[in-house]
Amino acid sequence: MLETPSGGAASGTAAGDSGPMSIGAVLQTLREEFPEVTVSKIRFLEAEGLVEPERSPSGYRKFSGEDVERLSYVLRMQRDHYLPLRVIREHLDALGRGELPPSVQAPSREPLEPDVTPPAPTVRIGRGELLAVAEVDEEKLAEWESYGLIAAASDGAYELTEVTVARIVADLGRFGIEPRHLRAMKAAADRQADLVEQLVAPLRRHRDARTRARAEATAQELAGLSVRLHAALVQSALRPHGD
Known part of the structure; x- marks a missing residue:
């Protein structure tokens, strides 16, 4: 079962409240927890709609603290649980509504047997x-x-x-x-x-x-x-x- 803090999308990576961040500053922040993250990976996650940083008049990305927390959550779910982006997007949408992510919610059906766990759905x-x-x-x-x-x-x-x-x-x-x-x-x-x-x-x-x-x-x-x-x-x- 995934453990998600009730107050936000992620914890563990300090985004800070120092104002908008460049992609280089975001990369430096994320590498404290995710040493192998790259600029290309951040751009890929942006292209997939997992994060939507603002743009300056000259076209440079401006990431907020919330953007960095979203990126941290995505990277953590990929690293620790190998979740695909489609499922992670559902998590983020649920968290944005103040709900638990789908996989955290208790199952609605009764267990088959006390010592038998039903197979997880194929993702x-x-x-x-x-x-x-x-x-x-x-x-x-x-x-x-x-x-x-x-x-x-x-x-x-x-x-x-x-x-x-x-x-x-x-x-x-x-x-x-x-x-x-x-x-x-x-x-x-x-x-x-x-x-x-x-x-x-x-x-x-x-x-x-x-x-x-x-x-x-x-x-x-x-x-x-x-x-x-x-x-x-x-x-x-x-x-x-x-x-």
């Missing part, structure tokens, strides 16, 4: 937004797709899991790890997913809705255990061993 983003979130260009994304690391749905959109993969692949690239180095990891992940699917397939086909929901919960738990095992095995392999 997808467009290619342009994926490029902005991962902070890569079209050529790099196309390369990742050619190695099967990233895949769009049939309608050309991307699920939030693809955003997570994109950001991790981008981070690995800073250490010189290229997509071709990750083919074995992708193949191992596919094999592990096939194993999990074999285990939960009978539950997915069950007529009872609660049993099908348990299948999703079981699949998520098995996926989490697989990730932990992979991390433990890598750490074990890197640990110096005595003769």
Whole structure:
């Protein structure tokens, strides 16, 4: 559940009350919490309508403290929750009306079982937004797709899991790890997913809705255990061993 302060759209980044700010001053302020933010990212968020700074007679942007708080909220939701801009825009609209963001409101339906959490609704983003979130260009994304690391749905959109993969692949690239180095990891992940699917397939086909929901919960738990095992095995392999 997202925790949102009741008094405004964001907290944590000091916008100050020193009057209108240039885009350079905004960048400096935001980098206190978001070191990797760029001018291009701020302009992209403006182009998407997430912030609407005033313009001076000569055309320069003039950001208010509220503009900086909105930008902080957007960047925080992307960083911490991988939310697409469409959902973040709904949050900002709700906050502007003095309401809680949609995802913070309590669910209206009864839980399926005390120990079973219903799967979250699928949220997808467009290619342009994926490029902005991962902070890569079209050529790099196309390369990742050619190695099967990233895949769009049939309608050309991307699920939030693809955003997570994109950001991790981008981070690995800073250490010189290229997509071709990750083919074995992708193949191992596919094999592990096939194993999990074999285990939960009978539950997915069950007529009872609660049993099908348990299948999703079981699949998520098995996926989490697989990730932990992979991390433990890598750490074990890197640990110096005595003769």
